[in-house]
Amino acid sequence: MDERRAIAVKISRHTVSLSEESLEQLAGMLIPRKLTKGELFLKEGEVARSMGLVAEGMIRQFYRKKKYEITEHITYEDHLFVCLESFIRQEPAYLCVEALEPCLIYEIPYIPLHEAMDRNPEILRLYCAVLESSLLISQRKADARCRQSAVERYRQLECEHPQIIKRAPQIYIASLLGMTPETLSRIRAGRI
Amino acid sequence: MDERRAIAVKISRHTVSLSEESLEQLAGMLIPRKLTKGELFLKEGEVARSMGLVAEGMIRQFYRKKKYEITEHITYEDHLFVCLESFIRQEPAYLCVEALEPCLIYEIPYIPLHEAMDRNPEILRLYCAVLESSLLISQRKADARCRQSAVERYRQLECEHPQIIKRAPQIYIASLLGMTPETLSRIRAGRI
DNA sequence: TTGATTTATTGATATAAATCAAGCCGCTCA
DNA sequence: TGAGCGGCTTGATTTATATCAATAAATCAA
Numbered sequence: 001m002d003e004r005r006a007i008a009v010k011i012s013r014h015t016v017s018l019s020e021e022s023l024e025q026l027a028g029m030l031i032p033r034k035l036t037k038g039e040l041f042l043k044e045g046e047v048a049r050s051m052g053l054v055a056e057g058m059i060r061q062f063y064r065k066k067k068y069e070i071t072e073h074i075t076y077e078d079h080l081f082v083c084l085e086s087f088i089r090q091e092p093a094y095l096c097v098e099a100l101e102p103c104l105i106y107e108i109p110y111i112p113l114h115e116a117m118d119r120n121p122e123i124l125r126l127y128c129a130v131l132e133s134s135l136l137i138s139q140r141k142a143d144a145r146c147r148q149s150a151v152e153r154y155r156q157l158e159c160e161h162p163q164i165i166k167r168a169p170q171i172y173i174a175s176l177l178g179m180t181p182e183t184l185s186r187i188r189a190g191r192i
Numbered sequence: 193m194d195e196r197r198a199i200a201v202k203i204s205r206h207t208v209s210l211s212e213e214s215l216e217q218l219a220g221m222l223i224p225r226k227l228t229k230g231e232l233f234l235k236e237g238e239v240a241r242s243m244g245l246v247a248e249g250m251i252r253q254f255y256r257k258k259k260y261e262i263t264e265h266i267t268y269e270d271h272l273f274v275c276l277e278s279f280i281r282q283e284p285a286y287l288c289v290e291a292l293e294p295c296l297i298y299e300i301p302y303i304p305l306h307e308a309m310d311r312n313p314e315i316l317r318l319y320c321a322v323l324e325s326s327l328l329i330s331q332r333k334a335d336a337r338c339r340q341s342a343v344e345r346y347r348q349l350e351c352e353h354p355q356i357i358k359r360a361p362q363i364y365i366a367s368l369l370g371m372t373p374e375t376l377s378r379i380r381a382g383r384i
Numbered sequence: 385t386t387g388a389t390t391t392a393t394t395g396a397t398a399t400a401a402a403t404c405a406a407g408c409c410g411c412t413c414a
Numbered sequence: 415t416g417a418g419c420g421g422c423t424t425g426a427t428t429t430a431t432a433t434c435a436a437t438a439a440a441t442c443a444a
Binding site: 149150151179180182183186192 | 430431432433
């Protein structure tokens with residue numbers, strides 16, 4: 001009777017199966033948006049009305065602290081980004097989102113997503129799986145961060161996200177890794 | 193017609209409403225367990241078959257690295273703990289869970305929880321809210337950790353979890369904060 | 385292109401925190 | 415009762431990384 005096929009969606013190493021219907025529901029709510037290099041997708045103080053799926057290009061999320069900018073995330077093709085506290089609570093964001101390259105983003109807006117999650121537990125389950133996966137990564141990062149040396153943090157990023165090392169400006173990489181640009185430069189020169 | 197009352201469950205600053213039926217389902221799956229001081233709730237290599245809700249006492253989660261023990265979390269009354277990667281994937285844990293004080297724990301076992309989430313989207317929604325909240329905290333921590341000084345990390349813990357400062361042995365607090373016991377001692381003495 | 389601004393490199397110095405080392409409690413237990 | 419032990423403190427030294435300063439190279443604007 002039921003001839004709908006199930007699709008396996010892989011999130012990190014976790015696999016969630018999704019009916020074609022759910023997949024269509026999800027696809028239906030995506031809003032494509034192009035960004036030029038340097039363009040802001042979201043400014044601090046605005047509410048993050050969407051999560052973003054990067055289809056092409058690279059973006060960074062950063063905040064200001066004593067007139068310095070601190071880069072908190074860098075995201076590229078096939079990865080989700082979201083200003084979490086703003087999106088979850090629909091409150092003003094402290095993060096800005098900026099395109100480091102010309103980008104194609106698919107926005108996943110809050111309201112349709114939550115309506116779909118209310119109607120369709122399968123989509124809620126997928127959202128859960130994304131959260132679980134993000135939480136795993138984030139907890140590991142939180143633990144490792146203050147125990148690793150600058151070199152170790154750099155090597156780990158190099159290993160996990162070579163694209164960031166290749167394509168992002170060093171000042172942002174340094175900021176993302178919590179070190180000064182000078183230190184990053186020395187690490188790259190093999191002088192550390 | 194529907195006279196069931198809804199209960200508001202607060203997770204961090206987020207509120208999730210829960211029907212009495214759901215609450216009963218949840219309560220029904222809790223397994224109380226007492227731990228003596230120093231007792232292991234979970235050993236590394238075992239699979240975390242449950243999350244834990246601490247009703248009384250204090251526990252720590254730690255792992256071994258080059259014969260040192262690294263304390264990753266300390267949890268006390270009214271807080272959940274879970275060896276996340278093990279619980280989510282039902283794989284062997286790298287973390288141990290140890291009681292720092294005599295404890296009363298309520299176990300929330302994996303299988304009944306997931307059965308309940310499959311049957312009852314309200315419980316899935318609650319699980320989601322817990323994940324969201326944990327992710328928020330974890331991301332903030334991951335970001336702050338490698339930018340804060342030892343003193344700043346200590347002050348923040350003091351502010352957010354004075355119970356840990358008061359009740360946990362200093363070696364574990366130092367490890368949790370990613371500093372040596374000597375440094376922690378100097379901070380407490382105001383010598384830093 | 386040219387000048388202006390930002391980004392990257394390199395060196396010298398300063399600083400936070402680790403490491404090494406010793407001694408001091410406050411326990412437990414024989 | 416006292417010996418031994420772990421947890422904590424304190425001091426001296428070392429190390430990693432930040433900071434400061436001076437170019438050099440790249441990017442951007444006109």
